[in-house]
Amino acid sequence: MKKHQKHTNLTKRENGNFAPNEIALVGTKCATIHEIVQKISKSLQNNYKTAYFDASHKFDKKPPLIDNYTFNKNGFFEETLQKSDNPYNLKITFNPYDLVFINGNHFPASQQILVLDAEKEASVKKRLEQLNNIQFIITTDENVALFDFLVAAYPAINNLKKYHIKEMEKITLHIKNLIEQQVPRVNGLILIGGKSTRMGTDKSNIIYHNKPQKDFLFDLLKDSFGQKNTYFSVRNKQQLDVENAIADTFLNLGPFGGICSAFQKNPNVAWLSIATDLPFVDANVINSLLKHRNPSKIATAFKGKSKNFPEPLITIWEPKAYPILLQYLAQGYSCPRKVLINNDVEIVEIDDKFIQNINTKEELDHLQF
CATH class of the missing domain: 3.40.50.300 (P-loop containing nucleotide triphosphate hydrolases)
Known part of the structure; x- marks a missing residue:
């Protein structure tokens, strides 16, 4: 007789007797x-x-x-x-x-x-x-x-x-x-689970670099992490013809839910999460973030030189960030930027242009490369 599984079989954090290392x-x-x-x-x-x-x-x-x-x-x-x-x-x-x-x-x-x-x-x-x-x-x-x-x-x-x-x-x-x-490897996570309400069309399919942005980013991250370690973060029951999809298990929480869902799938790797509304991100930007990665912090994030706060939509989240994200969620906060602002994070300054968000049709019409 097959043994009854009483609880959901989640991937466990790799720990020793008291700590990961x-x-x-x-x-x-x-x-x-x-x-x-x-x-x-x-x-x-x-x-x-x-x-x-x-x-x-x-x-x-x-x-x-x-x-x-x-x-x-x-x-x-x-x-x-x-x-x-x-x-x-x-x-x-x-x-x-x-x-x-x-x-x-x-x-x-x-x-x-x-x-x-x-x-x-x-x-x-x-x-x-x-x-x-x-x-x-x-x-x-x-x-x-x-x-x-x-x-x-x-x-x-x-x-x-x-x-x-x-x-x-x-x-x-x-x-x-x-x-x-013991420094964990990094997986790529492309956030395509948004509804693109302000844009009026799926932002992940907008073509900036001769192909849909989600495919451009997949190729970009695949070069750094390999195909099997590059994932799409999607809404629960979202119908998309993509491989390596992680469906939200934390529902209706936007990018925050996508990041937590990725950690639930694998809490033992770092996740470089990136949204599809950052058209100026290229291989140099990704490599800069990886070069400045500090796994001793909970995350490594860009901050525009003229901005006051870090940009959460292109960030390396370390495994040690997962419990902290859950603690914020338990207090009713689902803003990844709030987590970055209030914790020990490696900040990498960059020209504002490279992390410019394009969220509306008007912004798209005025976009210049």
């Missing part, structure tokens, strides 16, 4: 782990967003009576909350980070750094099963050899890169490379 430091004192994490994070802070997940040794410490949120005049925010270590909620908490460091003495992670410390052999042996994906080894003493039980359990451990604890620049570079390896 996580690494536990295992094998030495908590204070040493904390010190290593702080040094690495300080070196990475200008380019990457990192977090540290640890546990307190103060067993007599009581939870706060109420949740406290304190804004500091120096520009940072402190939280003291009555939260448990629920892994589902922590995956939401850690969603914005490029890498989450984890104290492996308290919590396991999907990747590990083994810190080889002769004084902690028993501690490592106790955690042997969680050392199933060691990325590299940090030695605290050049004379300490790998423990026999480690070699017996993981013979390939002898081939792993080793650094002395004082080689922080090399360790940081290795971590940087691990972050870069």
Whole structure:
């Protein structure tokens, strides 16, 4: 008998135990782990967003009576909350980070750094099963050899890169490379689900470059992402003779719904969304956006040089943007520009002409290339 599917089978976000990209430091004192994490994070802070997940040794410490949120005049925010270590909620908490460091003495992670410390052999042996994906080894003493039980359990451990604890620049570079390896690929998304009410005719079929604009954009994005990774965003039940269509599952929300529907289909890639009413977009514009892409932010967007706000209709949305889009929707907002204005976004300035919108028949009649 076929097993009954109780819930809709959605594509899951690729996560470790607590975060999309996580690494536990295992094998030495908590204070040493904390010190290593702080040094690495300080070196990475200008380019990457990192977090540290640890546990307190103060067993007599009581939870706060109420949740406290304190804004500091120096520009940072402190939280003291009555939260448990629920892994589902922590995956939401850690969603914005490029890498989450984890104290492996308290919590396991999907990747590990083994810190080889002769004084902690028993501690490592106790955690042997969680050392199933060691990325590299940090030695605290050049004379300490790998423990026999480690070699017996993981013979390939002898081939792993080793650094002395004082080689922080090399360790940081290795971590940087691990972050870069996890940068998601980009898919293309052409927004053709609008009703073109102001234009009076389907904007996606207007010919600016010797072919319907939707076909021009498909060819443009296909050159960057490949045909199988280039999609059309369409209204639910919209009758169109196109392949690679993603029908809206978030209905009647315009481009916002199309972007969310794409993330529902695949929440593990970034989406470069583009509308068909931007006739001056060409390969150079697309390449400029990709060149300036910052996957550490939630999005990369153009802003016209004379404009005050970013242009949401040609934007790279990172996977970390999806929960934020849903949070705005939960508050009753379906404006992608509002999301861009109020979040951590990479802004790329460009001449206004290249992102000029053509929405009406009058604008079309006055258009000059």
